[in-house]
Amino acid sequence: MASTDATESEERTTDASDTDRSEATAPPEEYDGPLLQTDGLVKRFGGLTATDDVNLDIEQGERVSLIGPNGAGKSTIINLITRRLDPTEGDIRFKGQSILGLNPHEVVQRGMSKSFQQASIFPTLTVRQNARVAALAAEHGSFRFNFFRHRDRFSEVEGVARETLEAVGLWDQRESPAEDLPYGDKRRLEIGIALAADPDMLLMDEPTAGMSPEETHATVDLIEEVKEERGLTFLLVEHDMEIVFRVSDRIVVLNRGSVIAEGPPEEIRENPDVQDAYLGGVEL
Amino acid sequence: MSDETRRADDTGTVDETGTGLAGGDLLTRWRSVKERESFVILGTVVAVLLFPYLFARAPVVSEILQGYQSLAELMLIWGIFVIGFDLLHGYTGLLSFGHAAFWGGGAYAAGVFAIHVSGSPIAMILVGTTFAVLLAWVLGFLSLRRGGIYFAILTLAFAQMLFYVALQPLSNLTGGDNGLGIGGSTIEPLLGFIPLDAGVPVITMFVDTWMYMLIGIAMVVTVAFAYRVLNSPYGMVFRAIRENEQRAEFVGLNVWRYKLMSFVLSGAIAGLAGSLFAIQQARVPVESLFWTTSGEVVIMSVIGGVGSLFGGPIGAALYLYISNIVQGMSEVVLFTQIDKLFPGAQAVVLPEWASPAPYWHLILGLLFVLVVVFIPRGGIWGGLQSIGSRIGSRFGGDR
């Protein structure tokens, strides 16, 4: 039954070893082009153009921030990239291959993970179980026909879960139900879940929204730590300019669906267009 | 579940229980023992063996309960059905109002097979369960296209379609409105030589007949199977989907396929129960496909406790007890056995207007609504557990 039931995503993982998903989903070895590219991306809702000819190139290991005033189309882009929405025109390539036509979970399986705006966790599961679910998806692929194997047999999953929780500093709270954590810790767990999926690229949708200043600091530290240890590529959507300027290698400014400027933080700070459209008197 | 066991190994970092009290130690060990698979299965075996004796034959207890053997059999069969249902509803968070399709479908498949091919009970069970699996695959494919309330409505509708199919177009095969009469003589002895109504040697006093034995074995197998599934990666993924489906998808899980698997596994267990029902009754009433049957399993599951392996069978037993015993209580006599404890004391006969018989369904409805409003996730089993843990914490310190 298992074999007739295999999907594409499963096929990608079945010939790889149990423990190393990255082998299965890694791009062709010679591939060293941009990790994520969008090519003339357009999304229209009725008469409204939410995304207008957006071309992004995000290199491996790069930290890019997407900023722009409310309604600039940031979430639409995130939703397009994570395959929750279909673009009207254009193409999205991850590791050089088009991901149009993939389901959201398949994109995650290829190595692009996402942390949500709200703390999107599994509330009544314990912290450790939260991490385990994500580790399971990373280790076993999107689906497997193994409902009759005891999960204690999967020590590799346990290892990833532990590693992740230690990385986000929640190992000590591993037996508490996730819903009992303070808000900042829930967000850290959320990021942990995204990391446990062992991504090459992490999309973060306002990771510090609703956090206290201390929690924000801790989260920024966490982002920098992860970046250094894992060489992760980030695409960050954030309102807090302090964070954006602190963590980004490059900033992309959106306004009304199109890119109006992009460049290193200093350059963006000086850019008169950006100040007009966005920073002008509002936050800086 | 297995976290409890592992916590014992993690001494050093968090060791809440190792603070003195020997009672706490024992309690920890007890907790780790009771989470083990072999313990769960052994416990089920003991319960299945003792239950019909206590319910139908033991002095005092059975007289007060007014239980009887065939009701004990029915309770077990419905208990299996509820376990299957709860796998989907309690663990994966999908409320189906169409499980009559698998129960009734399994029963009809087993019955039709018995009449036209072979009356071997084992073969009937295999055919009924397989049919339910195939049916679940198709209905799951159709119904899982929408979540939440739509899933409930779609399962309801597609199962109801099967009811009408069985009622008229296929009445040649199904017996239509009259139901399918299989007949006790059509059903062959177990393995070809053990009549189902024969007593089981040595343990006759406990289990009575091989019919009960067959049902009891099915119950133990179901518990073992469900326990294993819930402790496989699937169990964790099912809970994750229940808690936050979108998140589960965005860690890279193929949520749709796990939901379909949950639906199919659940349907398989319901089909097993339906096959047993056909064997035990030697007939299949057409109402077994009607949606109120789906409603009954919902009620049993919620009353017993959603998301708990043993809550379901308890809910089933209570439901059937009220619907069979209370329904027959034309005259209520309280404390019938009281003179055995206090010689000379009189039993109390309630006046006729206080007889609960006409209200048994109303009692169930009220009980159901109360549970939904006040303890929607716990049910009776949850209540028992919280009492148990309160007693436990008194002896083992706060946890």
Add this chain to the structure above:
Amino acid sequence: MIPDAVALQTTGAIARLLINGLQAGAIYILLAVGLSIILGTLKFVNFAHGALYIIGAYLGLIIAQDPSFGGKLAEWGFGDIGLGFGYLAALVVVPLVVFVIGVLMERFVARPFYDRPDTDQILLTYGIALILTELFRVLFGGASRSIDQPPWARGSATGVPVLGDALTALGINAVSTWRIVIILLTAVLVGIVFVLIEYTDFGLTVRAGTVDAEMVELLGVKLSRPYLVVFGIGAALAGVAGLVGGPLVNFNPDYGATILVPAFLTVVVGGVGSIRGAVIAGLSFGLIQAGLVQFGFSEWAQVGIYAVAAVVLLVRPQGLLGQEVAA
């Protein structure tokens, strides 16, 4: 001339199909429109909607006629509680009473559960349906009953002035007046609700609340009262369905559970929240049923609507006129 006779026969057959279909669809529509606006605006699933049909039917029976009931009522000496005021009186009183019942349900059943998971709403309303069904069984007994057609609607519609001539011209020589009454009554009631929702300020508030309840409340419009009214209207329609369905289909307390399923199916196929969708789906179901009966497949009549529904939902999971949904 023979061709004319054949043509007349054909138009007669088609007209008969239409009338039977419309009449069967009318009951589904009355139930589905109520369910659909409640589900669409309040996001509340009412499994007790079938019980409202039963309330309408029994209440109508009591007001219109002098039935004698079994059950506990008879035991207590109230077996003959019929008022005998006639059908028209029932047609006025039933919607009002069931409207009030609907308002009470919104206030005391639905409202405390808006923040609970959807599945809890289903369980709760299912439980309430059980209790109502059992109350009816205990009080009135389990026997099947029906409401008499009012004297003015008995017999064939071909005898009615104007209408009769039109029907004869179409080649119909026997159709009960009652069926025509049901069709017209349903059309008028659904029309009123449609206008109310689509073209009044009240309707605007309700529809805005459907899209974004939070925003409407921020603008200072209280939604609690419109919600009460919507639930009341939905309930009243179900009560009327029981009253007009009563003379056609025998009912007992369990009938609410039977009628609920096709009503839900009509809502889902039509698209949740869409009155037009409910009407189209209800009509289609009625016509399919009538067609299968008329062409000799009556045993497939019930199965037919489910099969069609399955196909529709495979192609358009959101229903015919439903808004697109995210999975």
